[in-house]
Amino acid sequence: MKNHISPAIRLTLILLVILSVVYPIVVAGIATLAAGGGKGETVTVNGKVVGYALIGQKFTEDRYFNSRPSAVDYNATGSAGSNKGPSNPDYLKTVQARIDTFLVHNPGVNKADIPAELVTASGSGLDPDLSPAAAKIQVARIAKNRNISVERLNQLVDEQTQGPLLGLLGPSTVNVLKLNVALDQLK
Amino acid sequence: MITDYIGLGLLFGLAVGIAIPTGRYLSHVFKGETTPLDFLTPLERLIYRLGGIDPAQPMTWRQYAVALLVVNGVWLLYALVMLLVQAQIPIWNQGNIPPMEWTLALNTAISFLTSTNLQHYSGESGATYFTQMAVLTFLQFVSAGTSLAVGVAVVRSLRSEHSERFGNFYQDFVLSITRVFMPLSLLGAIELIFTGVPMTFEPYQVIKTLQGAEQTVATGPVAAMLSIKHLGSNGGGFFGANTAHPFENPNVVSYILNLVNVLLLPLAFICFLGYFLNRRKLAVMLFTIMTGCWLSLTIPIMAQELAGNVAITQLGIDQSMGSLEGKEMRFGTAASAFWCGVNIVIPAGTLTSMHDSYTPLSGLFMQLGMQVDAFYGGVGTGFLYMFLYIIIAIFIGSLMIGRTPELLGKKVGIPEIQVAAFVIVMLPLLYLGATGLAVAVWNNTTNPAETLGWLSNGSYHGFTTMLYEYVSSAAGNGSGFEGLGDNTPFWNLSTAVVMLLGRFIPLLGPLIIGGLLLAKHYVPPTTGVLPVESSTFAVLLTAVILIIGALCFFPALAIGPIAEYLTQ
Numbered sequence: 001m002k003n004h005i006s007p008a009i010r011l012t013l014i015l016l017v018i019l020s021v022v023y024p025i026v027v028a029g030i031a032t033l034a035a036g037g038g039k040g041e042t043v044t045v046n047g048k049v050v051g052y053a054l055i056g057q058k059f060t061e062d063r064y065f066n067s068r069p070s071a072v073d074y075n076a077t078g079s080a081g082s083n084k085g086p087s088n089p090d091y092l093k094t095v096q097a098r099i100d101t102f103l104v105h106n107p108g109v110n111k112a113d114i115p116a117e118l119v120t121a122s123g124s125g126l127d128p129d130l131s132p133a134a135a136k137i138q139v140a141r142i143a144k145n146r147n148i149s150v151e152r153l154n155q156l157v158d159e160q161t162q163g164p165l166l167g168l169l170g171p172s173t174v175n176v177l178k179l180n181v182a183l184d185q186l187k
Numbered sequence: 188m189i190t191d192y193i194g195l196g197l198l199f200g201l202a203v204g205i206a207i208p209t210g211r212y213l214s215h216v217f218k219g220e221t222t223p224l225d226f227l228t229p230l231e232r233l234i235y236r237l238g239g240i241d242p243a244q245p246m247t248w249r250q251y252a253v254a255l256l257v258v259n260g261v262w263l264l265y266a267l268v269m270l271l272v273q274a275q276i277p278i279w280n281q282g283n284i285p286p287m288e289w290t291l292a293l294n295t296a297i298s299f300l301t302s303t304n305l306q307h308y309s310g311e312s313g314a315t316y317f318t319q320m321a322v323l324t325f326l327q328f329v330s331a332g333t334s335l336a337v338g339v340a341v342v343r344s345l346r347s348e349h350s351e352r353f354g355n356f357y358q359d360f361v362l363s364i365t366r367v368f369m370p371l372s373l374l375g376a377i378e379l380i381f382t383g384v385p386m387t388f389e390p391y392q393v394i395k396t397l398q399g400a401e402q403t404v405a406t407g408p409v410a411a412m413l414s415i416k417h418l419g420s421n422g423g424g425f426f427g428a429n430t431a432h433p434f435e436n437p438n439v440v441s442y443i444l445n446l447v448n449v450l451l452l453p454l455a456f457i458c459f460l461g462y463f464l465n466r467r468k469l470a471v472m473l474f475t476i477m478t479g480c481w482l483s484l485t486i487p488i489m490a491q492e493l494a495g496n497v498a499i500t501q502l503g504i505d506q507s508m509g510s511l512e513g514k515e516m517r518f519g520t521a522a523s524a525f526w527c528g529v530n531i532v533i534p535a536g537t538l539t540s541m542h543d544s545y546t547p548l549s550g551l552f553m554q555l556g557m558q559v560d561a562f563y564g565g566v567g568t569g570f571l572y573m574f575l576y577i578i579i580a581i582f583i584g585s586l587m588i589g590r591t592p593e594l595l596g597k598k599v600g601i602p603e604i605q606v607a608a609f610v611i612v613m614l615p616l617l618y619l620g621a622t623g624l625a626v627a628v629w630n631n632t633t634n635p636a637e638t639l640g641w642l643s644n645g646s647y648h649g650f651t652t653m654l655y656e657y658v659s660s661a662a663g664n665g666s667g668f669e670g671l672g673d674n675t676p677f678w679n680l681s682t683a684v685v686m687l688l689g690r691f692i693p694l695l696g697p698l699i700i701g702g703l704l705l706a707k708h709y710v711p712p713t714t715g716v717l718p719v720e721s722s723t724f725a726v727l728l729t730a731v732i733l734i735i736g737a738l739c740f741f742p743a744l745a746i747g748p749i750a751e752y753l754t755q
Contacts (some may be wrong), residue, residue: 011238022319022413031386038386040609054433057396059375076404081513081541083670085644103443114504122511123431129516165439169194171519
């Protein structure tokens with residue numbers, strides 16, 4: 001055993017240099033060439049950064065498209081899901097309360113049309129997206145609040161919708177932050 | 188929805204398509220034949236020289252095991268010390284990160300050393316950039332290197348000759364790093380950067396959101412860790428939410444790249460075995476069994492999730508996109524559940540959706556996949572588990588037809604069967620025993636829900652949560668029902684023990700068997716033996732796996748997911 005200790009320590013030191021110093025620095029160097037310089041792509045309005053394109057924000061005001069519920073309240077330094085089991089009674093009460101709140105803020109919406117994602121929390125608590133259906137169900141509320149026509153808002157959602165990759169994989173999505181930035185620019 | 192299935196099928200086809208040439212490449216590397224990466228030879232020579240290693244010196248299986256254990260011990264000590272003092276290290280420190288409490292540090296060090304990556308801490312608030320790179324990513328590389336080295340050594344011991352020359356651990360290990368994990372991780376990290384994954388050492392940024400609130404956004408050197416976490420069947424994420432975090436998995440393109448990285452080396456290892464031993468029939472047979480069993484676990488999970496949560500349907504809302512609690516919209520239900528199906532059989536065990544919120548029966552299939560750990564399994568280790576099942580199946584099969592047990596021309600003796608049976612029985616004993624202990628602690632605490640604070644879900648689901656944690660620890664999977672308040676001394680220490688035993692016993696068992704078989708004389712097969720490449724044996728092997736898996740695991744599943752399903 002003794003004659004293995006020295007090689008083990010020396011091997012560890014060499015590999016630390018290669019794998020934990022050289023490798024990350026090389027990758028970070030190459031990252032400066034990517035969009036956002038490896039720091040994450042940001043969204044700017046009038047020269048001011050209002051968020052990261054990939055990191056969801058809490059939108060609860062009636063004048064904005066609301067984002068999904070988040071188990072961590074969109075804390076981007078503490079990502080997590082709710083981890084509530086499907087049959088947990090407390091959890092089901094929370095979902096029921098979210099449905100009730102949604103119906104209060106969106107009068108005229110049929111309960112059976114509320115997409116589940118609007119009352120369930122995402123895995124990361126930072127989901128930046130909604131399905132087009134979940135955006136459109138909020139259009140009537142925003143149209144009234146902002147005095148913009150429903151058609152124009154539906155058109156805006158369509159413009160912001162990204163289809164599945166090559167038409168094959170993944171659902172259609174709308175980035176809520178980008179959608180709301182575009183909404184603010186409508187006049 | 189049907190397009191999702193086509194897309195996922197193409198993804199799997201892509202992974203197989205890359206894995207076949209990668210397997211051939213692995214065979215060239217470990218046979219010492221020429222490869223396109225031979226320009227790395229000077230680097231390897233440098234490592235050997237600075238390390239004081241003679242890679243040409245053959246080892247017996249005992250020396251091989253000792254070398255492996257000693258170097259793993261050095262890594263454990265190094266990691267433990269670094270985690271305890273992480274807050275005091277000034278380089279690559281984004282600030283506001285506390286040192287780890289000792290049971291958490293021990294758990295984390297063991298968790299990454301054993302390639303489990305259970306993670307009782309949360310990356311963005313519990314680890315400095317230095318820790319992420321120089322401790323966690325480092326351990327992801329070297330633990331994967333260890334797994335591959337042992338896998339290669341055991342495959343090599345099945346060659347048709349009699350010898351004591353088991354191979355050299357240092358050579359197998361260094362080649363695994365320089366020829367496999369280092370180049371593939373570099374390539375993977377570069378690809379991921381261009382999908383939007385951050386790679387920066389700057390501190391967290393504070394921004395003012397559109398609604399006027401302040402949001403602090405954690406970033407960091409994510410891409411470097413992300414590629415090896417998947418390639419090495421490790422699974423430890425940079426962030427708490429693992430691969431569900433938008434910075435670890437920005438879009439469907441990154442989803443594909445990440446998932447191909449998960450599949451690549453476990454699939455390539457089967458091809459490697461076929462090329463290296465020149466036994467393609469055996470490789471095809473193993474691939475068929477593994478793929479069949481994997482699909483029969485994954486498809487029910489997808490179906491359950493797409494059907495949605497019954498309790499939510501009863502609330503009267505639109506659940507046409509499936510059960511969405513704990514899932515991300517950019518992947519949707521089909522792709523999230525497919526990811527889950529891959530990561531329960533391959534112990535990367537990364538999450539794009541939260542397993543705790545999956546419907547009850549999905550939890551059953553997840554635990555079955557983790558527990559067998561051989562439907563592909565991890566890079567190197569998946570084959571080791573399958574190898575143990577093969578030994579047991581040969582023993583049972585030969586008894587049935589009244590022949591001497593034989594594997595590829597070597598007689599399988601009593602010690603080999605004893606070792607295989609010991610490992611296969613030890614694992615359920617480990618996680619079922621530990622779950623029993625946890626339940627006993629729970630039952631002997633007054634008002635356990637408040638006093639212990641372990642479970643965010645009670646009843647049958649709570650039991651499944653604890654069972655899952657130990658199955659995942661023993662199998663080196665590292666995923667979790669994250670509703671477990673697991674950063675307590677009890678969970679930190681108990682899972683640490685389970686992970687250590689669940690890693691090193693299944694590594695050493697096959698190594699011993701390989702050493703014993705290699706030392707035997709080769710006898711050309713006659714018509715009287717049970718050929719392992721035949722379809723009869725394939726059926727027998729599958730039955731052995733299912734019977735062992737079902738028999739030791741069914742009672743626990745009955746009081747967990749099955750009870751939850753029946754009472755919902």
